[in-house]
Amino acid sequence: MSLKSPRFLYREIGAQSTDAYAVASRLSFGLxxxxxxxxxxxxxxxxxxxxREQVTKQAERMVADxxxxxxxxxxxxxxxxxDDTHDLAKNQKRYAGFDAVxxxxxxxxxxxxxxxxxxxxxxxxxELMLSNSLYLNxxxxxxxGANLPENSGFEPVTLDPxxxxxxxxxxxxxxxxxxxDTSSPIHRGVLIARNMLGRTLAPPPDAFxxxxxxxHPKLTTRQxxxxxxxxxxxxxxxxxxxxxxxxxxxxDAIGRLREIENDQKIDTTGSYRARNGQLVKxxxxxxxxxxxxxxxxxxxxxxxxxxxxxxxxxxxAYGGHxxxxxxxxxxxxxxxxxxxxxEIMATTALPKQTPxxxxxxxxxxx
Numbered sequence: 038m039s040l041k042s043p044r045f046l047y048r049e050i051g052a053q054s055t056d057a058y059a060v061a062s063r064l065s066f067g068l069x070x071x072x073x074x075x076x077x078x079x080x081x082x083x084x085x086x087x088x089r090e091q092v093t094k095q096a097e098r099m100v101a102d103x104x105x106x107x108x109x110x111x112x113x114x115x116x117x118x119x120d121d122t123h124d125l126a127k128n129q130k131r132y133a134g135f136d137a138v139x140x141x142x143x144x145x146x147x148x149x150x151x152x153x154x155x156x157x158x159x160x161x162x163x164e165l166m167l168s169n170s171l172y173l174n175x176x177x178x179x180x181x182g183a184n185l186p187e188n189s190g191f192e193p194v195t196l197d198p199x200x201x202x203x204x205x206x207x208x209x210x211x212x213x214x215x216x217x218d219t220s221s222p223i224h225r226g227v228l229i230a231r232n233m234l235g236r237t238l239a240p241p242p243d244a245f246x247x248x249x250x251x252x253h254p255k256l257t258t259r260q261x262x263x264x265x266x267x268x269x270x271x272x273x274x275x276x277x278x279x280x281x282x283x284x285x286x287x288x289d290a291i292g293r294l295r296e297i298e299n300d301q302k303i304d305t306t307g308s309y310r311a312r313n314g315q316l317v318k319x320x321x322x323x324x325x326x327x328x329x330x331x332x333x334x335x336x337x338x339x340x341x342x343x344x345x346x347x348x349x350x351x352x353x354a355y356g357g358h359x360x361x362x363x364x365x366x367x368x369x370x371x372x373x374x375x376x377x378x379x380e381i382m383a384t385t386a387l388p389k390q391t392p393x394x395x396x397x398x399x400x401x402x403x
Contacts, residue, residue, distance in 0.1 A: 055388050057081035063386040064095060067347045068378065069104040092386050096379040105378065106156050112346040113151050116232055116339075117204065119144070119213055127291055128218045134180050135212075135291045143209035143292075146172040149191055150207060155374050162339060162372040166203040166330035169196045181208060181293060200294060202326035205229070206285070208292030215290040219250055219258050223266075223275070226282025233329055234309075235338025238274045257298045259286050280307040284325045333364070336372070340364050343377065348385050359384060 058073075061081040065073040073081070077095060085091050099105060114120055125140040149172040154164050170193045178185035183194050204210060214224040230236045248261045256264070262282075266275040284307035289295050296303055305321040312334055319325045329335045340363050344352045352360045363380055370376045 057084060057086045060086040060092065060386050060388075064092065064099065064382055067382050067386065068096065068099045068108055069102070070108055071104070086386075089383050089387065093379060093383040096382040096386070100375050100378050105375075106152070108347070109155060109374070109378065110148070110151065112343060113155065114148075115346065116342055117147075117210060118228060118232060119147070119209065121213075125212055126217065127212070131218055132289075132291050134176075139176060139180060140209075140212070142174060142177050143212065145191065146174075146177060147204075147207050147209040150204065153193070159371065160373045160375040162336070162367075162374055163330040164203070165374075166205065166326045167198075168203050169198040169201065170194065171196055171201070171207065177208075180291075198323060200287075200323070202323040203330075205233075205326050205329070206288065206292070206322050208288075211285065211288045211292030212290065215292075216247070217290070219290055220286060220288065221247075222259060222262050222282030222286060223247075223278055224282070225285045226278035226280075229281045229325070229329075230277055232342070233338060234332075234334050235341060236277065238278070241271075241274075255299055257286075257301050257303070259283055259304055277310065280319075281309055281325065283307045284319045284322050287321065336367060337364050340367055340377065343374070344381050347378065347381050350385075355385060 058078070058081045061073040061077045064086075065071060065077060076098070077086075080086050080091070080095060086095065125143075127135045129135075150168070150170070151165075153170075153172075154161070154168055172191045173181065173183050173185060173189075173194045174191045175185050175187040175189040177183075178189065178194070179187065185192070185194070200206075210228075211220075211225070214228055215221045227238060231238055248265050250256075250258075250261070253261055253264075262279060266272070266279060284305055286298075287294060287296070287303050287305050305319075307319045307325065309317045309319070309325075309328070311317055311332075317328055319328065337360065341352050341360060344360075344363065352363075363377065363384065366380050367373075367377050
């Protein structure tokens with residue numbers, strides 16, 4: 038019966054203990070997914086985990102440890118939904134050279150990019166969206182048109198900022214959210230809406246199969262998607278999804294640049310109706326990336342998702358003020374993701390106070 042008890046299975050269940058060892062446990066599981074180390078246990082035994090300042094000091098030490106990078110790396114891959122697709126296969130007739138080795142190399146490229154940006158001293162969320170650096174080796178350079186010797190190992194290659202920007206246009210992300218033969222504005226748009234902007238999307242009213250390109254050989258992918266999602270029943274979500282995904286249409290099913298599809302120039306214009314009602318228009322992917330880098334909505338969504346990953350509870354469980362407080366602190370510290378981790382743990386490791394009033398939804402996060 039002990040093994041079936043919720044108190045055995047779920048560490049966070051019930052009221053938070055004021056015991057110093059419980060505070061140490063919340064810190065260690067939040068940042069390392071394991072039990073406290075010797076230094077943390079010693080701090081607990083000396084009564085040095087009783088104030089926010091003391092907890093912050095320990096959190097700063099722990100965030101510098103590689104175990105925190107493992108936790109943060111897992112979050113970033115979850116945030117980007119890259120593990121949802123296990124077989125990244127493409128049509129070999131259309132995309133010769135994109136084989137299992139290339140797919141594996143692209144995954145390595147993405148993880149190198151994430152580590153280089155997020156595990157740096159700056160750890161700047163905005164750089165995650167705006168960096169014009171991409172890690173390539175000789176095989177990938179040949180596939181994506183970069184100038185590297187064939188036997189080159191991975192190294193950062195500077196790209197044209199008018200073409201690519203940050204993680205949003207990384208070939209592994211673009212390949213992951215595409216079909217065997219074609220791009221997928223819907224899958225890419227859903228990723229942006231749900232994960233980067235924190236929007237709630239209803240499931241489709243009916244199961245449907247995408248229109249096959251062969252049935253409409255003269256239409257572009259954008260035109261086919263617009264035609265299939267034209268019915269009113271689709272528009273409640275696709276009026277948001279499609280214009281976001283269309284900004285990435287310059288990239289094909291393996292994330293390679295293209296200018297023409299079916300003898301037509303690629304249209305990369307898009308838009309987004311923000312929560313305040315403002316319609317934001319984009320010319321292309323870099324435009325969208327700049328919006329995501331500087332948008333309060335995107336910042337709030339990122340803070341909320343990271344909070345849930347570390348604490349395993351919704352941010353509103355800690356009161357209606359917690360999300361806006363963390364978001365302001367995030368901006369005030371240069372959008373440093375590692376410092377945000379410290380703030381989240383300093384806010385939650387100590388026993389939370391019972392709010393004087395019911396928490397209210399903040400910033401429209403759903």
